Amino acid sequence: xxxxxxxxxxxxxxxxxxxxxxxxxxxxxxxxxxxxxxxxxxxxxxxxxxxxxxxxxxxxxxxxxxxxxxxxxxxxxxxxxxxxxxxxxxxxxxxxxxxxxxxxxxxxxxxxxxxxxxxxxxxxxxxxxxxxxxxxxxxxxxxxxxxxxxxxxxxxxxxxxxxxxxxxxxxxxxxxxxxxxxxxxxxxxxxxxxxxxxxxxxxxxxxxxxxxxxxxxxxxxxxxxxxxxxxxxxxxxxxxxxxxxxxxxxxxxxxxxxxxxxxxxxxxxxxxxxxxxxxxxxxxxxxxx
Numbered sequence: 001x002x003x004x005x006x007x008x009x010x011x012x013x014x015x016x017x018x019x020x021x022x023x024x025x026x027x028x029x030x031x032x033x034x035x036x037x038x039x040x041x042x043x044x045x046x047x048x049x050x051x052x053x054x055x056x057x058x059x060x061x062x063x064x065x066x067x068x069x070x071x072x073x074x075x076x077x078x079x080x081x082x083x084x085x086x087x088x089x090x091x092x093x094x095x096x097x098x099x100x101x102x103x104x105x106x107x108x109x110x111x112x113x114x115x116x117x118x119x120x121x122x123x124x125x126x127x128x129x130x131x132x133x134x135x136x137x138x139x140x141x142x143x144x145x146x147x148x149x150x151x152x153x154x155x156x157x158x159x160x161x162x163x164x165x166x167x168x169x170x171x172x173x174x175x176x177x178x179x180x181x182x183x184x185x186x187x188x189x190x191x192x193x194x195x196x197x198x199x200x201x202x203x204x205x206x207x208x209x210x211x212x213x214x215x216x217x218x219x220x221x222x223x224x225x226x227x228x229x230x231x232x233x234x235x236x237x238x239x240x241x242x243x244x245x246x247x248x249x250x251x252x253x254x255x256x257x258x259x260x261x262x263x264x265x266x267x268x269x270x271x272x273x274x275x276x277x278x279x280x281x282x283x284x285x286x287x288x289x
Contacts, residue, residue: 013213017241039246075197087156116212
């Protein structure tokens with residue numbers, strides 16, 4: 001059980017870091033007009049941001065992450081207005097396919113994975129229970145509201161005819177157009193907002209997952225100096241995903257799908273409450289002293 005959880009944890013983090021590094025390389029390359037190939041940009045991104053995370057003190061990382069979040073919110077609001085301009089409320093209620101809901105569960109679970117940064121949050125807030133609970137609640141609620149608003153804007157702009165065409169395309173083995181790609185093609189302003197939002201949103205996630213994985217590796221490797229003072233956890237966390245990302249440059253969506261399908265619901269959905277129950281009441285409900 002322990003080895004399975006250990007392996008699943010590392011796999012999920014590697015899969016997501018591969019996705020983040022790959023996509024960030026594409027964004028940087030596109031922003032520079034292709035002057036730098038996407039694989040090279042991906043390496044530069046991973047090395048630069050990864051090196052900063054390793055070298056920066058905790059208070060600087062906190063301010064940096066807060067700045068990234070502010071930029072994400074600042075680009076999301078105008079994007080929402082642009083996407084919402086084509087919304088027809090009837091599109092949200094006139095057609096639905098509830099049979100497709102189960103397929104979305106792994107993606108939803110993946111979108112709200114924050115368990116890996118709880119040890120980092122707890123250490124940063126010096127074990128203050130109230131502050132930790134507030135941080136986790138706010139950190140989950142804000143993305144939840146953003147997801148609901150964005151989904152409403154995207155789904156509300158899709159007519160019944162377009163939805164039927166998309167369903168037929170998927171049934172025929174094709175793929176549905178990325179809403180962000182469609183929005184990016186509407187105007188130069190929208191394209192810049194989409195690229196900025198995507199880059200900074202990925203960077204905030206990258207930061208959190210690197211910190212979570214390196215702390216986990218440092219604990220697993222029993223490094224007495226701690227992960228922030230030893231480069232080995234960072235090298236183990238960043239080098240394999242970077243190599244994989246540049247070897248398979250179109251792996252972004254596949255990596256996200258793999259991380260959501262394999263392990264997230266088990267590792268972050270089922271195991272934490274089971275472990276808490278076992279710690280408090282024992283495996284068979286007997287109270288623990």
